[in-house]
Amino acid sequence: MGVAPPAGSGASTGVGCQFRFTLSYRDVEELLAERGDDVSYETVWRWVLKFGPAVARRLRERRPRPQRKSRDRFTGRAQDSGGFQNVQIPG
Numbered sequence: 001m002g003v004a005p006p007a008g009s010g011a012s013t014g015v016g017c018q019f020r021f022t023l024s025y026r027d028v029e030e031l032l033a034e035r036g037d038d039v040s041y042e043t044v045w046r047w048v049l050k051f052g053p054a055v056a057r058r059l060r061e062r063r064p065r066p067q068r069k070s071r072d073r074f075t076g077r078a079q080d081s082g083g084f085q086n087v088q089i090p091g
Helices: 010-020 025-034 041-062
Strands: none
Touching: 010 025, 010 041, 025 041
């Protein structure tokens, strides 16, 4: 299991963007070049191999959990006060 890169570093930004937005290594290289970090796509590839598992785990942990939806709230059919379903048969 890899160790996470230091927060705010080019490695952290590059690997995070590659996982979060599924960018190519060359896209991440261009993104980091715009920030002033001069790295090659091969370096980004090595960072993903080294730091990728830790970054992916942190992203999964921060993702909101899906909530269970109650099936009792809405059944899709109208019911009268006695609990009987009012179903109209087309005809």
